[in-house]
Amino acid sequence: xxxxxxxxxxxxxxxxxxxxxxxxxxxxxxxxxxxxxxxxxxxxxxxxxxxxxxxxxxxxxxxxxxxxxxxxxxxxxxxxxxxxxxxxxxxxxxxxxxxxxxxxxxxxxxxxxxxxxxxxxxxxxxxxxxxxxxxxxxxxxxxxxxxxxxxxxxxxxxxxxxxxxxxxxxxxxxxxxxxxxxxxxx
Amino acid sequence: xxxxxxxxxxxxxxxxxxxxxxxxxxxxxxxxxxxxxxxxxxxxxxxxxxxxxxxxxxxxxxxxxxxxxxxxxxxxxxxxxxxxxxxxxxxxxxxxxxxxxxxxxxxxxxxxxxxxxxxxxxxxxxxxxxxxxxxxxxxxxxxxxxxxxxxxxxxxxxxxxxxxxxxxxxxxxxxxxxxxxxxxxxxxxxxxxxxxxxxxxxxxxxxxxxxxxxxxxxxxxxxxxxxxxxxxxxxxxxxxxxxxxxxxxxxxxxxxxxxxxxxxxxxxxxxxxxxxxxxxxxxxxxxxxxxxxxxxxxxxxxxxxxxxxxxxxxxxxxxxxxxxxxxxxxxxxxxxxxxxxxxxxxxxxxxxxxxxxxxxxxxxxxxxxxxxxxxxxxxxxxxxxxxxxxxxxxxxxxxxxxxxxxxxxxxxxxxxxxxxxxxxxxxxxxxxxxxxxxxxxxxxxxxxxxxxxxxxxxxxxxxxxxxxxxxxxxxxxxxxxxxxxxxxxxxxxxxxxxxxxxxxxxxxxxxxxxxxxxxxxxxxxxxxxxxxxxxxxxxxxxxxxxxxxxxxxxxxxxxxxxxxxxxxxxxxxxxxxxxxxxxxxxxxxxxxxxxxxxxxxxxxxxxxxxxxxxxxxxxxxxxxxxxxxxxxxxxxxxxxxxxxxxxxxxxxxxxxxxxxxxxxxxxxxxxxxxxxxxxxxxxxxxxxxxxxxxxx
Numbered sequence: 049x050x051x052x053x054x055x056x057x058x059x060x061x062x063x064x065x066x067x068x069x070x071x072x073x074x075x076x077x078x079x080x081x082x083x084x085x086x087x088x089x090x091x092x093x094x095x096x097x098x099x100x101x102x103x104x105x106x107x108x109x110x111x112x113x114x115x116x117x118x119x120x121x122x123x124x125x126x127x128x129x130x131x132x133x134x135x136x137x138x139x140x141x142x143x144x145x146x147x148x149x150x151x152x153x154x155x156x157x158x159x160x161x162x163x164x165x166x167x168x169x170x171x172x173x174x175x176x177x178x179x180x181x182x183x184x185x186x187x188x189x190x191x192x193x194x195x196x197x198x199x200x201x202x203x204x205x206x207x208x209x210x211x212x213x214x215x216x217x218x219x220x221x222x223x224x225x226x227x228x229x230x231x232x233x234x
Numbered sequence: 235x236x237x238x239x240x241x242x243x244x245x246x247x248x249x250x251x252x253x254x255x256x257x258x259x260x261x262x263x264x265x266x267x268x269x270x271x272x273x274x275x276x277x278x279x280x281x282x283x284x285x286x287x288x289x290x291x292x293x294x295x296x297x298x299x300x301x302x303x304x305x306x307x308x309x310x311x312x313x314x315x316x317x318x319x320x321x322x323x324x325x326x327x328x329x330x331x332x333x334x335x336x337x338x339x340x341x342x343x344x345x346x347x348x349x350x351x352x353x354x355x356x357x358x359x360x361x362x363x364x365x366x367x368x369x370x371x372x373x374x375x376x377x378x379x380x381x382x383x384x385x386x387x388x389x390x391x392x393x394x395x396x397x398x399x400x401x402x403x404x405x406x407x408x409x410x411x412x413x414x415x416x417x418x419x420x421x422x423x424x425x426x427x428x429x430x431x432x433x434x435x436x437x438x439x440x441x442x443x444x445x446x447x448x449x450x451x452x453x454x455x456x457x458x459x460x461x462x463x464x465x466x467x468x469x470x471x472x473x474x475x476x477x478x479x480x481x482x483x484x485x486x487x488x489x490x491x492x493x494x495x496x497x498x499x500x501x502x503x504x505x506x507x508x509x510x511x512x513x514x515x516x517x518x519x520x521x522x523x524x525x526x527x528x529x530x531x532x533x534x535x536x537x538x539x540x541x542x543x544x545x546x547x548x549x550x551x552x553x554x555x556x557x558x559x560x561x562x563x564x565x566x567x568x569x570x571x572x573x574x575x576x577x578x579x580x581x582x583x584x585x586x587x588x589x590x591x592x593x594x595x596x597x598x599x600x601x602x603x604x605x606x607x608x609x610x611x612x613x614x615x616x617x618x619x620x621x622x623x624x625x626x627x628x629x630x631x632x633x634x635x636x637x638x639x640x641x642x643x644x645x646x647x648x649x650x651x652x653x654x655x656x657x658x659x660x661x662x663x664x665x666x667x668x669x670x671x672x673x674x675x676x677x678x679x680x681x682x683x684x685x686x687x688x689x690x691x692x693x694x695x696x697x698x699x700x701x702x703x704x705x706x707x708x709x710x711x712x713x714x715x716x717x718x719x720x721x722x723x724x725x726x727x728x729x730x731x732x733x734x735x736x737x738x739x740x741x742x743x744x745x746x747x748x749x750x751x752x753x754x755x756x757x758x759x760x761x762x763x764x765x766x767x768x769x770x771x772x773x774x775x776x777x778x779x780x781x782x783x784x785x786x787x788x789x790x791x792x793x794x795x796x797x798x799x800x801x802x803x804x805x806x807x808x809x810x811x812x813x814x815x816x817x818x819x820x821x822x823x824x825x826x827x828x829x830x831x832x833x834x835x836x837x838x839x840x841x842x843x844x845x846x847x848x849x850x851x852x853x854x855x856x857x858x859x860x861x862x863x864x865x866x867x868x869x870x871x872x873x874x875x876x877x878x879x880x881x882x883x884x885x886x887x888x889x890x891x892x893x894x895x896x897x898x899x900x901x902x903x904x905x906x907x908x909x910x911x912x913x914x915x916x917x918x919x920x921x922x923x924x925x926x927x928x929x930x
Contacts (some may be wrong), residue, residue, distance in 0.1 A: 064591045076584055077630070080577050083547075087569050087633045108643065117512060129784050131875040153884065162847075162864045162877055164783055185645065186499045192489075193426075195845075198865065233840055 100125075100204040101192035105157055108169060109184035113157055115204070122230050123155045123204040124223070127184075127195050129163045130171040135199045138217040139175035145223045146179045154227060159184045161198050205230050238410035239307035239389065243300060247308060250296030251387040251402065254337075257286035257344065258377050261370045264813050267367035276362060283366050286373060287348035287391055292343045294328070301327050307412030308336055309400035310386040312666075316418030317809040323424055324528070329432045330419045331487040332553065333384040336428050336568075338433075340376045342440050347373060350444055358461050364451025372443055383567050421813070421839040421846050424775075427487030435480030435507060439545045441473025442510060445759035446542035449535055453586045458593050460524060463534065467521055468902060470538070474514045481507060482891040491846070495781065495860050495879040497887065500649040505624050506548030513541040523607050526672070528597030530607075533614060535594055539583045543576075551628070601673050604680055609667040616660050623652040639882055652774075654707075661714035661769065665691075665721045687724065691716035709779045715769040722762045747898065757901025763899055767890025774883025783864070783877040797859055797879045798823045799832070801847050804866060804874055814838045817873055819865045822852055823901065827881070834863040834876065857882040 100123075104114045115123060126142055128135035146156040158181035160168045165183065172181055184190050193202060193213075201214040203226050211226060239247070260282045264780075267279035301324050304883075306312045314327040314334065320457050329335040347369040355362050380386070388400040392411035399405060445466035452462035484504065485497035488845045498504060517537040554569035602608055627644045671681040694716040696707040703709070729752075730745035737744060749756040784792040786801040794801075800821040817835040821828060832850035839846065852859040858881040866874035 069588050071585060072588065076580055080573075080580070082633055082636065083551070083631060084573055084575075087573055129865065129875075131783060133867070162862070163783060164877075167783070186496070186501070188501075189709055204354060 052194075076177075099208050100210045103189045103192055105159060105180070105182045105184075105189065107180040108165070108172070109180070111180065113180055113182070115133050115208070118155050119208055120206050121153050121155050122206060122227060123157060125159060125193070125202045125204065127158050127161050127190060127193070127198050127200045128161045129161045129198045130167040132198045133165065133185070134217040136171070136175070138199055138219065139171075139177060141218065141220040141223070143175065143177050143179070145227070149227055150179075152231060154223075156180070158182070159189050161190050161195070162187065203227070203230070206233070237307075237412045237414065239305060239412050240782070243303070243307065246296045246299050247305070247387045247389065250293040250300070253289045253296070254377065254381060254387075256376065257289035260285040260289065261373045261377065264370045265367055268363045268370075269395075274907055279366050280362075282746050282885070283351045283370055284348045286377075287344040288404060290344045294337070296340045297334070298325055298328060299400070301325060303598075304416070305412070306414065306416045307388070307390050307410060309388040311716050312390065312413060312416040314416070316416040319424075319767040320811070322429070323419060327419050327430045329436070330423055331379065331386075333386040335382050335432065335436075336376060337380050337386050337438055337625040339440065340373065340380055341516060341892060342436055343373050343376060343443065346440055351449070357502065358465065360457070361448060361451040361462065364454045365447040368447035368450050369443065379568050403636045422491060423537055423836070425487055425491050427483050427490060431480055431483040431487055434483055436663060438473050438475075438477025438480050439510070439549065441469060441476060442514065442538075442542045442545050442605055444469040444473070445480075445538050449538045450583065450586065453535070453590045456590065456593060457724070463521055463524055467518075468904075470514060470517060470521075471898065471902045473509070474518060475895065475902060477511050477514070478898065479895055481511060482888075482895075486888065489884075490849070495779070495849075495862075495881060497600050497682045497775075497884075500627070500646045502628050503552050505628050507549055508549060508877065509624050510541045510544040511623055512617050512621045513537050513544060516614045517541060519610055520614050522908070523610050529600065531594040531596055532591065535587060535769070537614075539587060543580050543583065546576050546579060554708055592795055602676075604670060604677055605674060606667060606670045606672045608668050609663055613660065613663045613667065616656050616663065620653050620656050623649065623656070627652075641690070658711065658714055661711075664765070665714065665717040668725055668759075673848045687720035703726050704778055708773055711769065711773045715766045718762060719766045722759050722766070725759055726756065753903055754901050757897050760897030760900055761894055762897075764890045764892070764894030767886050767893055769890075770886070771883045771887025771890055774886065778882045781877065781879045785873045785875040792876070792878065796824050797880070798826075799861065799878065801874060801876070809837075812840055813839060816863070816866065818866070818876070820850070820861060820876070822859065826884055832859075832861050834861045836863055853885060855885055858884050
């Protein structure tokens with residue numbers, strides 16, 4: 049048999065080479081280690097009750113915001129949509145409140161519910177909102193929070209605990225009252 | 235006076251629990267019995283492996299009785315049913331929560347085990363102990379989880395201070411407690427699709443344990459032949475059919491209920507169910523090569539082990555809270571145990587596989603990449619590529635979070651970009667492989683067979699190009715789908731024609747007989763046709779979906795494509811099961827002619843404070859008009875907001891799914907020859923029994 053006619057795959061490989069065996073074990077153990085580490089993390093996180101559902105929001109400017117990354121800070125999550133009239137009514141107050149509290153480490157996230165992107169961007173432009181806003185793709189975040197409609201606002205404290213939700217449009221006085229109380233906590 | 239469970243309820247609960255415990259004991263006994271090297275012990279093990287099915291059937295019947303009659307003093311019944319729910323939802327609430335669905339899972343597993351045990355073992359006697367042990371260990375694990383950690387028969391107990399706890403035994407100082415009503419099932423799950431989607435998915439998932447058990451038994455016994463493959467293939471096909479059906483129904487449910495105009499969101503849980511489907515599909519292809527040419531034995535063994543490992547891993551990820559998703563179950567204590575089971579199973583399987591690697595040598599070598607075998611191997615590699623992309627997408631957020639503290643999720647764009655081209659190559663292979671010859675593949679010969687269908691399929695994109703559609707991805711995708719359609723239909727035609735000539739029968743007569751005589755081959759081709767239809771549907775909705783939204787007052791209208799929608803009225807009324815329905819009426823005309831009225835609505839479930847947006851759909855063969863009511867002013871007349879999608883060709887996706895399942899049924903159905911031999915075997919066995927009894 050000449051070299052050109054040699055089969056592409058040998059018909060009778062001996063036992064698998066040691067380095068491939070090693071690689072298979074390493075891959076399996078790495079996978080198990082990652083999943084196991086995550087399991088430990090998850091079981092620790094669920095110890096307290098009333099924890100806010102964890103989510104990731106990809107804002108319109110392309111940044112990813114995860115709730116876990118803001119642990120230790122107060123997070124205000126506002127659900128809105130460009131087609132929602134009461135959302136327009138509260139938009140200016142939300143922006144003003146954020147401007148007033150951002151120095152003190154309060155995070156605002158706007159979650160855009162069932163909307164189209166051009167209209168949503170126009171809404172943000174119109175109300176000059178500068179805090180991160182992003183679409184809720186597949187209404188995943190809305191379902192996690194079990195929202196009833198828009199607007200709704202959820203405030204999450206420094207330890208990731210949910211405060212009483214604000215159903216319907218909110219305003220600066222209402223938000224300030226909650227934020228001041230949480231900031232005063234040790 | 236606090237209400238307690240009534241006596242019949244108490245008896246039912248205790249009977250169900252006792253039956254489950256006995257099933258556990260029986261499965262436990264079957265393992266050492268199967269390992270004895272003695273035929274009588276093996277027969278006893280077989281009976282002990284069948285018994286759990288009988289016992290668990292009784293236990294499931296008890297639980298169904300409790301769910302149906304509203305035994306709200308049981309923790310599980312209380313969590314998933316309520317008085318307002320109709321009877322069929324109360325019955326299907328069996329798989330509406332963690333504890334019940336795990337129990338249901340055990341019951342299905344015991345059913346599969348019993349079916350396997352009842353088969354004729356004469357030819358694979360040396361595999362029987364291994365198969366029994368694998369099945370029973372799996373059953374013990376899941377049943378153990380149910381009994382120890384997620385017991386659906388847990389009762390509620392109330393302390394004098396007011397705290398309510400759940401458990402089998404009465405804690406000291408508490409009283410039995412039976413609330414007057416339950417909390418009820420999550421409204422999102424109150425949909426016909428949800429009634430059959432989980433059982434199909436479970437039947438698929440659990441079904442893979444059978445081929446896995448045979449594979450492991452073959453490794454342990456050190457068998458070199460293809461006995462395990464012959465047995466496993468049909469079980470794999472059966473499980474694969476249920477899994478495909480489960481995935482399809484899940485897509486339909488998402489389309490009907492989740493209200494975002496899509497059917498597949500690349501949600502981690504969807505991917506967890508999709509990954510074993512990928513490896514099983516690869517297995518079903520490469521197994522053909524092992525049967526015909528004795529090659530790819532390593533591949534096949536690895537694929538079936540990987541399929542089952544992915545089933546267990548996917549179930550673990552979903553049920554332990556490691557992955558957060560719309561589908562996720564409430565967190566529970568089963569995580570660490572499940573993890574231990576996954577780790578043990580994976581390590582034992584890999585160890586055995588590597589130990590027996592040499593035994594699995596192929597009988598033949600691959601001669602050419604352009605041969606049928608070569609193209610099938612390529613097909614398998616592509617499936618593995620898609621699997622790698624999916625696995626990375628699921629694991630990446632976990633890995634990134636562990637190392638950087640930031641959770642970076644990958645969304646649909648990642649999956650679409652990585653798997654899209656691979657799916658395109660798969661379509662191409664689907665068109666080329668049936669044309670390739672076994673063993674020797676020459677480029678020129680393949681080219682001669684290929685150019686005619688390729689050119690014919692080119693007519694479709696060429697026509698669309700003239701019609702003004704210029705998206706390259708769409709044109710390429712449609713060409714590939716049309717290519718597969720041409721090649722597959724030609725295979726049917728050629729076969730029927732040849733048969734008609736041979737038997738001098740009519741064309742259609744020969745066609746039917748051709749399919750019935752070669753169920754595997756033509757069932758497979760039917761599945762390919764289903765995939766073509768689905769590809770058309772997916773290209774239509776992914777690349778040509780259009781959407782708009784508008785806030786309308788009464789009498790105002792919006793347009794999208796050829797449709798005009800006029801908003802006529804809005805009503806709000808309570809339904810009998812405790813939800814408040816807000817429903818809009820829209821008058822739909824197409825090119826100026828009134829075609830239908832649509833009623834998009836929002837249901838608000840007051841007991842669970844959860845809304846559910848239910849789209850109204852005007853469905854035609856070319857496209858769906860899909861309307862959502864997303865918001866409204868309290869007075870109604872002030873205006874309501876609608877989000878409207880036009881989803882082209884989406885019905886082709888569902889139709890393709892149907893063809894796909896029919897094809898799988900054709901391929902799974904035993905051929906007449908096999909039925910005959912099975913009947914002969916049964917007759918022979920009868921004769922043997924008679925002669926034995928005559929001798930006695």
